Amino acid sequence: MARKSLLDLYKMKEKGEKIAWLTSYDYPTAQFGQAAGLDMILVGDSLGMCVYGYNGTVPVTMEQCLIHTEAVRRGAPDVYLVGDMPFLSYQTSDADAVLNAGLFLKRADVDAVKLEGGVRVAGRIKAISEAGIVVVGHIGLTPQSSGQLGGHRAQGRTAEAAKATLEDALAVEKAGARLLLVEAVPPEVTAIIHKALTIPVLSIGAGPDCDGQLLIVSDLIGQFQAFTPKFVKKYANVAEVVTKAIKSYVQEVKSGKFPGPEHSYDMLPGEEEKLRKLLGGPVKKAAKKAPK
Ligand code: KIV
Numbered sequence: 666m667a668r669k670s671l672l673d674l675y676k677m678k679e680k681g682e683k684i685a686w687l688t689s690y691d692y693p694t695a696q697f698g699q700a701a702g703l704d705m706i707l708v709g710d711s712l713g714m715c716v717y718g719y720n721g722t723v724p725v726t727m728e729q730c731l732i733h734t735e736a737v738r739r740g741a742p743d744v745y746l747v748g749d750m751p752f753l754s755y756q757t758s759d760a761d762a763v764l765n766a767g768l769f770l771k772r773a774d775v776d777a778v779k780l781e782g783g784v785r786v787a788g789r790i791k792a793i794s795e796a797g798i799v800v801v802g803h804i805g806l807t808p809q810s811s812g813q814l815g816g817h818r819a820q821g822r823t824a825e826a827a828k829a830t831l832e833d834a835l836a837v838e839k840a841g842a843r844l845l846l847v848e849a850v851p852p853e854v855t856a857i858i859h860k861a862l863t864i865p866v867l868s869i870g871a872g873p874d875c876d877g878q879l880l881i882v883s884d885l886i887g888q889f890q891a892f893t894p895k896f897v898k899k900y901a902n903v904a905e906v907v908t909k910a911i912k913s914y915v916q917e918v919k920s921g922k923f924p925g926p927e928h929s930y931d932m933l934p935g936e937e938e939k940l941r942k943l944l945g946g947p948v949k950k951a952a953k954k955a956p957k
Contacts, residue, residue, distance in 0.1 A: 669704055669745040671776065671799060671843055677704070677876070678865045684877025686867055687885065690716050690733045694882055695740025705745040707779065707879065708734040710752070710809070714891065715883035722808050725751040727765055734773035747801055748775040752809045755780050759792035766793045766800075779846065781807035783833020787840040794841030802837030805830060805871060806849035817894070819870070821850040827857075834858040834866075846879060847871040849896065870896030 677684055686705040689695045690712045698706055712733050713725040734748045748769035755762035766778045777799035780786060790800050805820045814820065821830035830850055837845055845866045847855050852872025859866045865876040880897065883889035887902035917923035932940070941947060 666743045668743045668776075671745070674704065674745060674844070674865055684865065684867060686877055686879040688712075688715075688879070688881045688883075689737050689741070690882070692736045692740040695737040695744075698882070699741040699744050703741070703744055704877070705747060705879075706737060706741055707747045708737050708749060708773075709779075709881065710749045711881050711883075715881065715889050721811065723752045727751060727754050727768065730754075731768060731772050734769060734775060738774050745777070746773070746775045747777045747779050748773055750778055750780045755786070755789050755793075759789060762789045763792055763796045763798075766798045767796065770798060777801050777844065779803050781809050783830070784836040787836045790837060790840035790842050794843075799844075800840075800842045801844040801846060802834075802840075802842035803846045803848065804833040804837060804850075805847045817849075819849040819851070821854045827851070827854045830854055831858055831861060834862055838862050838864050847875070849894075870894060 674684060684704045685702065686707060687698055687703050688707045688709040688711060689698050690708060695706060708730065710722040710725040710730060712729065713719040713722045716733070717725075717729070719725070730749060730751050734746070738746055748766075750762075750765060750769075754765040762780070769775045769778050778793065779801040780789060780793075781803045782789075783802070783804045790802060793800050806814065806817065808817065811817050821827040827850075830847075831854070834845060834847070843864055845858075845862060845864055847858060847866060847868050849870040850872075852874055855866070855868055855871040856874035859875045867877045867879055868875045869879040869881075881889070884893060884897040885900050887899045887904055888907075890904055893899070914923065
């Protein structure tokens, strides 16, 4: 299979075929995602919460993002891969933004990079795009600036705020972004944005009236435990399955049921006998001693 391209995504938009997008942070999940038919994968800075147990995305570094993005690309060579620019990798200057965006291409072979913000980051989007790198805009709820937004809250819920969200969307497209992600915005607002823009518009918690959907894999599979946003649909309960499996292992180790003979390696024929002779008699079991 050939790798999905930006052109493929634009063709899907034209045909009204929805784009399925999911985050992934590691090699096996990326393999599963590609096998399951994902069109796009985002190695989100949400890895800070989903993988490292941070309270938010602000502590996440470029190096962490790059290492996880490299692993995901190895697992999903054919999926359209988006690297997520972490906090302080693009806020400081156009030069930093271009350099860090470029590192995602050089090291992790991504197809695009995503950065948060609308009007206020239009200059950065322009600089990265002019360096020949595909940019995915991200507006609405932008977790890296959730402090300014008053927490992880839905955005664009008043007429004024909805107008500002539309202005963000228009600014992102004008600056050169080739895809737009809208997060936690009422569906009516997303529908207006979708109509106003020519680039594909994707939603995470922003309703169905656009070109595709994104979810966080740790939410979708029921792995992330701290909280569940309203827009999440859980398709599995991995936390329950994994905890149950580990519990069974603990019980079997303690009861001596595991490992069974089928989990051990046999000595080669005749070798046990030879060993006994070498050792000068039957092998005695070591006496049990409590640690001091
Ligand atoms: O980091 C991430 O996974 C994201 C999503 C919340 C959109 O940016």
